Amino acid sequence: xxxxxxxxxxxxxxxxxxxxxxxxxxxxxxxxxxxxxxxxxxxxxxxxxxxxxxxxxxxxxxxxxxxxxxxxxxxxxxxxxxxxxxxxxxxxxxxxxxxxxxxxxxxxxxxxxxxxxxxxxxxxxxxxxxxxxxxxxxxxxxxxxxxxxxxxxxxxxxxxxxxxxxxxxxxxxxxxxxxxxxxxxxxxxxxxxxxxxxxxxxxxxxxxxxxxxxxxxxxxxxxxxxxxxxxxxxxxxxxxxxxxxxxxxxxxxxxxxxxxxxxxxxxxxxxxxxxxxxxxxxxxxxxxxxxxxxxxxxxxxxxxxxxxxxxxxxxxxxxxxxxxxxxxxxxxxxxxxxxxxxxxxxxxxxxxxxxxxxxxxxxxxxxxxxxxxxxxxxxxxxxxxxxxxxxxxxxxxxxxxxxxxxxxxxxxxxxxxxxxxxxxxxxxxxxxxxxxxxxxxxxxxxxxxxxxxxxxxxxxxxxxxxxxxxxxxxxxxxxxxxxxxxxxxxxxxxxxxxxxxxxxxxxxxxxxxxxxxxxxxxxxxxxxxxxxxxxxxxxxxxxxxxxxxxxxxxxxxxxxxxxxxxxxxxxxxxxxxxxxxxxxxxxxxxxxxxxxxxxxxxxxxxxxxxxxxxxxxxxxxxxxxxxxxxxxxxxxxxxxxxxxxxxxxxxxxxxxxxxxxxxxxxxxxxxxxxxxxxxxxxxxxxxxxxxxxxxxxxxxxxxxxxxxxxxxxxxxxxxxxxxxxxxxxxxx
Ligand SMILES: O=c1ccn([C@@H]2O[C@H](COP(=O)(O)OP(=O)(O)O[C@H]3O[C@H](CO)[C@@H](O)[C@H](O)[C@H]3O)[C@@H](O)[C@H]2O)c(=O)[nH]1
Ligand SMILES: [Mn+2]
Numbered sequence: 001x002x003x004x005x006x007x008x009x010x011x012x013x014x015x016x017x018x019x020x021x022x023x024x025x026x027x028x029x030x031x032x033x034x035x036x037x038x039x040x041x042x043x044x045x046x047x048x049x050x051x052x053x054x055x056x057x058x059x060x061x062x063x064x065x066x067x068x069x070x071x072x073x074x075x076x077x078x079x080x081x082x083x084x085x086x087x088x089x090x091x092x093x094x095x096x097x098x099x100x101x102x103x104x105x106x107x108x109x110x111x112x113x114x115x116x117x118x119x120x121x122x123x124x125x126x127x128x129x130x131x132x133x134x135x136x137x138x139x140x141x142x143x144x145x146x147x148x149x150x151x152x153x154x155x156x157x158x159x160x161x162x163x164x165x166x167x168x169x170x171x172x173x174x175x176x177x178x179x180x181x182x183x184x185x186x187x188x189x190x191x192x193x194x195x196x197x198x199x200x201x202x203x204x205x206x207x208x209x210x211x212x213x214x215x216x217x218x219x220x221x222x223x224x225x226x227x228x229x230x231x232x233x234x235x236x237x238x239x240x241x242x243x244x245x246x247x248x249x250x251x252x253x254x255x256x257x258x259x260x261x262x263x264x265x266x267x268x269x270x271x272x273x274x275x276x277x278x279x280x281x282x283x284x285x286x287x288x289x290x291x292x293x294x295x296x297x298x299x300x301x302x303x304x305x306x307x308x309x310x311x312x313x314x315x316x317x318x319x320x321x322x323x324x325x326x327x328x329x330x331x332x333x334x335x336x337x338x339x340x341x342x343x344x345x346x347x348x349x350x351x352x353x354x355x356x357x358x359x360x361x362x363x364x365x366x367x368x369x370x371x372x373x374x375x376x377x378x379x380x381x382x383x384x385x386x387x388x389x390x391x392x393x394x395x396x397x398x399x400x401x402x403x404x405x406x407x408x409x410x411x412x413x414x415x416x417x418x419x420x421x422x423x424x425x426x427x428x429x430x431x432x433x434x435x436x437x438x439x440x441x442x443x444x445x446x447x448x449x450x451x452x453x454x455x456x457x458x459x460x461x462x463x464x465x466x467x468x469x470x471x472x473x474x475x476x477x478x479x480x481x482x483x484x485x486x487x488x489x490x491x492x493x494x495x496x497x498x499x500x501x502x503x504x505x506x507x508x509x510x511x512x513x514x515x516x517x518x519x520x521x522x523x524x525x526x527x528x529x530x531x532x533x534x535x536x537x538x539x540x541x542x543x544x545x546x547x548x549x550x551x552x553x554x555x556x557x558x559x560x561x562x563x564x565x566x567x568x569x570x571x572x573x574x575x576x577x578x579x580x581x582x583x584x585x586x587x588x589x590x591x592x593x594x595x596x597x598x599x600x601x602x603x604x605x606x607x608x609x610x611x612x613x614x615x616x617x618x619x620x621x622x623x624x625x626x627x628x629x630x631x632x633x634x635x636x637x638x639x640x641x642x643x644x645x646x647x648x649x650x651x652x653x654x655x656x657x658x659x660x661x662x663x664x665x666x667x668x669x670x671x672x673x674x675x676x677x678x679x680x681x682x683x684x685x686x687x688x689x690x691x692x693x694x695x696x697x698x699x700x701x702x703x704x705x706x707x708x709x710x711x712x713x714x715x716x717x718x719x720x721x722x723x724x725x726x727x728x729x730x731x732x
Contacts, residue, residue: 010330011323013084016369020078027074030567034067036560040551055731058538059549062531069528070568075517077362079369083464085323087316094326100134100300101318102384104290106283107308108142109238112624115151116209117177117309122152124175124311125304126159126265127166130318133251136266136298139308140286144241144271146232150218151209152269153226156248158205159267160258165198166315175311176202178344178472228269243273245293245419247412266298272423280425281434282620283377284446288428288438291387293419296408303387307378309625310341310473317470321381324462332396335386335459336451339379340364342469345477349584351638352482353592354475361579363521364463370515373463374522375451379471387450389437392458443499444618445492452501452519456510474625477632478641478709482592483600483648484621486525490596491604494526498612526608529601536598536655536691537726540662543684545731546669550683561683591694598655599648634709641709642701653702653711653719654726656695661727663688 041060103125107118118139126137141148158176166174169191173179180199186192212218223229228246236242249256251266258264272289274280281288287305294300302325304318314320321337324330340360367373375382383390390396409415421427428434434441443449455461476482496519500506503519542549551557576586610616627635634641642649666685670677678685701711702719 009328011086011090011327013086015082015084017080017082017365020080023077026567026571027077030564031071033560033564033567034063034070036557037063037564038067040557040560052731055538055542055547055549058534062534065528065531069521069524072517072521072524075370075514076366076521078366078514080362080365081369082365083324083368083462085320085464085466087319087323090319090323090326094322098131098134098322099302099326100136100298101128101130101302101304101381102294102298102300103135103137103304103306104140104287104294105137105306105308106140106142106286106290107148108283108286108622110143110145110147110213112622112626113143113308114210114626115145115148115213116206117625118148119151119155119209120175120177121306121308121311122155122267123159123162124173124178124313125306126155126267127163127174127315128312128318129167129315132163132263132265134300135318136251136268136294136300138268138270138290138294140290141269141271142238142274142280142282142286144236144238144244144274146218146229147209147213149228149232149244149246149269149271150212150222152267153228153248154205154209156264156267158201159249159264161198161201163264164258164260164262165194169194170315172315173311173313173472174315175313177206178311178313239274240276241271241274243420243423244269244271245416245423246270247297247416250412251298252408252410268293268297270419270423273425275425278425281441282444282446284434284439284441284443284450287446288433289423291384291438292422292427295384296415296419296422299384301384303382303384305378305380305382306471307473310378310471312470313342313472314466314468314470318381320464320466320470324464325381325383333392333460334462335383335392335454336375337381337462337464338364338373338375338451339470340463340465341376341379342472343475344472345474345635347635347638349582349588349638351588351635351640352476352479353585353589354482357579357581358575360465362575363518365465367515367518368461368463370512370518372451372455372459372461372511372515374519375447375454375461377447378473380447386454386457386459387438389432390457442618443492443495444488444620445496448493448522449496449499449501452496452503452507455515456501456507458510474623476623477627477635479595480641480644480646480649481623483595485623486596486600487604487607487648488619488621489522490525490601491607493523494604494608495611497523498608525596526601526605529597529605532594532597533602533655535687536594537658539684540659540688540691541726541729541731543666543681543688544662544727546666546677546681547731548677548680548684553679553682558683565686591697594691594694595652599651602651603648630708634707639705639707639709640697640701642698642711643709645712645715649711650715650718650722653698653715654722655691656698657702657719657723658726659688659691659695660699661723663692665727 041063045056045060105118105122105125107113122137122139128135139152162176171179180202186195208219231244246269247266248269249264249267251263256264270290270293272286291303317339324334324337343354346355364373409418431437439446439450440453451461476485496502503516503523507516507519539549550561573586607616631641666681666688698711701709702716
């Protein structure tokens, strides 16, 4: 790899991928193939092809889109860069001038985001290898739950043992749940004694929290142990309650120390005010409240945001991030540093393609090469000032000093009262919050749109993907959760495309064209549903009716089709192997690729269109972080969980059955009636055959399986009826 940044003085180094040239030649040849396909379609239309106009225009439209979209995706593979940090230089130069870091953890529902998981994440970020007096951790609880508060109180006590223990023995990872799940008892006698003691403390705490959750009741006398519980005495609910801010550990207080006498990081619980008639703007609303209260309490210059399941897997991450943000020459250009997200719960062959490895290992490096990866919500270090709306200017660096402690009221009660007043429902009325200040409102992907608007204010961002993953969370574990999550993402991304933040229009002149293209890859996920829907129904139906839609195998025009299909498939599997995916995982990814386009993206597209006309509102369906035993067992065995019945599942089933019927019908014509149609319908056999192969688990779930993850009988009946109906439509 080629170095493109000075390395002797800087705190980081950038390298560009050199193999790029070979790739560019290959991409050029594919592009030629696509052009020839388009030419073929045009000549067919001009010559007045044999099949109906509607069919011809349909395939041509789909192919125009696929070609155009393929062209966009090239931007993400054109210019990948890779970053390397020098943390020792950072310590040497800045150890006593390190900035304050405020970590924001968001949770929203204790029934699907268990408090014991949430506090493990909290403890992992409290134990960063970073001066504790400069570290503050804030938990936003949109569930407004006393169980989450109780768990955090437990965590604040356990932290006194956990943090010094982690630091003394240099443990990784520092989420107690993740650590004890994988660690084996050490041999060393001194270590072992302490290890057993801390493990016992952890397990007892975990049991207390889980028992309270299970019984739906807090331990007796707990109310006497902290004044905070008084907030719940009036019988508040998750959707209707006053603002709650409780400082559980005040880092400025010299008496809040761990068992070794070192200062503890500040720890704050916040549940912003919620009222039924007031919109709360989901995670973006929570983040903005956190920005405000933290500015009163610790005012860290750097803000790290993680989801409640995304624990820190590397205690040095803050230092890595600072190598970029504090670099003397380049640092002032960067608004944020985004780390990749990894998942603890991916099965061997990644049955729901949740790891999204090609995005993480390839595309995001490509975006970085064009000056800015997306902000993807979790695992991102921001500058407070930028998040609060600052525009980029070359002179900015010189105007700010690195450490500027805030003057803070010392009386905690007064401070908490002040913070509460900042998190009421009405605080943001007639202000720029949610618009030019803080995270943006009104979009289900608040992260992506906020990152884009920061970029359009002149800032760059960094993608840092070191060998040891920094953040590890939980990926969806059923098909319906996967589809719902992708619906939320593709709906939000396409909404950005339709809004004034359209990367091409809003980004024009502000960000590089390559980056505009890269953003559009994600922003245009939703409309990809339409051509995919066309391609997975019409060629099959035409096959059944013996109508050829593609050139005959013997025709010269067959070559570009074959070339594009074969080479892009070979490339795709090669890339998958290169980034360490198994062949099965690659095949699973293809299935999910298809399912996302036919279900998530299609519904996202429809919802966005309805939103434009004004009949639909933004929603945010939270991904569950727990599974019932039955579902877990299937997940571990990599058996797809299809149920329950839903319109998304119905679409997938109809298309699956339709292709099966058409393939059987087509084969029957060929074999029984000896029609010489193979060569003129060859590509349709291929498409239909592939879709059928992809759907083998779907047929199994319809006709063979008896477990709870099968496809409901009602869905099967409806799909078969609809598929039969479709087969009856005359296409001639
Ligand atoms: O009203 C809400 C809804 C969600 N959340 C939190 O937002 C986070 C993300 O929710 P999750 O259901 O886990 O969604 P994911 O799809 O896994 O999240 C990704 O996509 C989201 C945008 O769609 C971003 O907000 C996330 O940061 C990003 O990790 C979780 O910590 C939730 O507790 C809130 O705080 N308030
Ligand atoms: Mn999540």
